[in-house]
Amino acid sequence: MNLLLTGGAGYIGAHVAALAEREGHTVTIVDDLSTGVAKRIVSPVITINLAASDAVEKLSTLMRETKFDAVIHLAARKQVGQSVEIPEQYFLDNIGGLANLLLAMRQENVKKLVFSSSAATYGMPTLDLVDEDYPGVPINPYGQTKLVGEWMVQNAANWGLKGVNLRYFNVAGAESKRLADTAELNLIPIAIAQLKRGEQPIVFGTDYPTPDGSCIRDYVHVEDLAKAHLMAANYLTTPDQEYATFNVGTGQGASVLQVLEELKKVSGIKFEEVLADRRPGDPPRLVANTDRIERVFGFKASFGLQEIVKSAWDAAN
Ligand SMILES: NC(=O)c1ccc[n+]([C@@H]2O[C@H](COP(=O)([O-])OP(=O)(O)OC[C@H]3O[C@@H](n4cnc5c(N)ncnc54)[C@H](O)[C@@H]3O)[C@@H](O)[C@H]2O)c1
DSSP states (O other), rough: EEEEEEETHHHHHHHHHHHHHEEEEEEEEEEESSSSSSSGOSOOOOOTTTTTTTTTHHHHHHHHSSOOOOOEEOOOOOOOHHHHHHHHIIIIIIIIIHHHHHHHHHHTTOOOOEEEEEEGGGOOSSSSSSSSSSOOOSSSSHHHHHHHHHHHHHGGGGGOEEEEEEEEEEEEOOOOOOOOOOOOOOOHHHHHHHTTTTTTOOOOOOOOOSSSSSSSEOOHHHHHHHHHHHHHHHHHSSSSOEEEEEEOOSSOEHHHHHHHHHHHHHOOOOOOEEEEEOOTTOOOOEEBOOOOHHHHHOOOOOOOOHHHHHHHHHHOO
C-alpha cells in the first residue's frame, strides 16, 4: 500500500512507519515537528501544520502528486492537562487539522482513513471491560476532540470515505532506543525518567476501589498498536467495509503499583514509591473489551506488561 502518515515523526507514528516499511509498504510522512522527532524516521518529513490555513492546499497538492491508498492520521496534541488549560488550541489543532485533512482527501478522492482515537473518549466508564458501544462521555477537552474527530470520520461516509477509528488504551514500550517515547506524560516514561534522575516514582491515589487501591489501566505495546494500524488500513481495502470503531488494548488490566513492581524487576532498582492523593479525573479502572478487534481483524496483542516495561526501560537506557 502507498500510505500517507500524519504525525509520523511522533512516538506512535514512527513505530507505524517502521513496521509499514518492514512489511513492504511505501510511507510518506507529514508532520509539523511540534512534538515529533525527525531522527525517529528514516524517510524525509514533509513539514505541514495540518491546522494552518494553507494546509488544505498543501495536502491536496501532495495527494495529487502521489496516489495514496490510505491515510493514517496520528497528528494531534495529546496532553490532557494542557487541553484543560488551552481548550481552544486543542479544538483548533485536533479538530481543525482533521477537518483540513478530510477536505483535502475529499477534493482529491482519497477515500480510506485510519484515525487515532483514544480511550479518553470513554470518560469515567463503569464497566470492567469497556466496549466500543459504551456511551462514554469524555471528561476533558482532549477526549472531546477525539470523540468529535470520530464523528467527523463517520460523517465523511456521506461522500464515500471509509474510516476506522482506533481507540488506543495506554500505549507504552518501544521497538528501539531511536523510537523511544521521550515525552514524560504517561506513567511508564515518567517513572523511568524519575528513576534516572534519582527520584522516587509517585503513585496518585491508593484508595481507589481496586485490589491494591491504585488505578488500573490496559497497557498495550506500541509495536502491537502499530500492527493494528496496518490491519485497519488493510481492512479498508477489502470490499464492503464501512465506518467502524475498534478498541486497541490487551483486555488485561494492570495497576500502577503492579507496573512499578515490574519496573523494579527490570531496572534492578529497589525504590520506594511516593504515595500521593488522587488526581482529579482519573477513572479507577479503564480496560478494553477487545472482542471486536479480535473478531474482525484477528488482532491479539502479543506483548504483556513485563515486555512493555522492559522495552521502555531498555530504550531509555
Ligand atoms: N501515546 C498515547 O498513549 C496515546 C493514547 C491514545 C491516543 N493517542 C493518540 O495517538 C496519536 C499519536 O500520539 P503520540 O503518542 O505518538 O504523540 P506524539 O506527540 O509523539 O506524536 C504526535 C505527532 O503529531 C505531530 N503533530 C501534532 N500536531 C500537528 C499538526 N497540527 N500538524 C502536523 N503535525 C502535528 C507532532 O509533531 C508529532 O510528531 C495522537 O493523535 C494521540 O492523541 C496517543
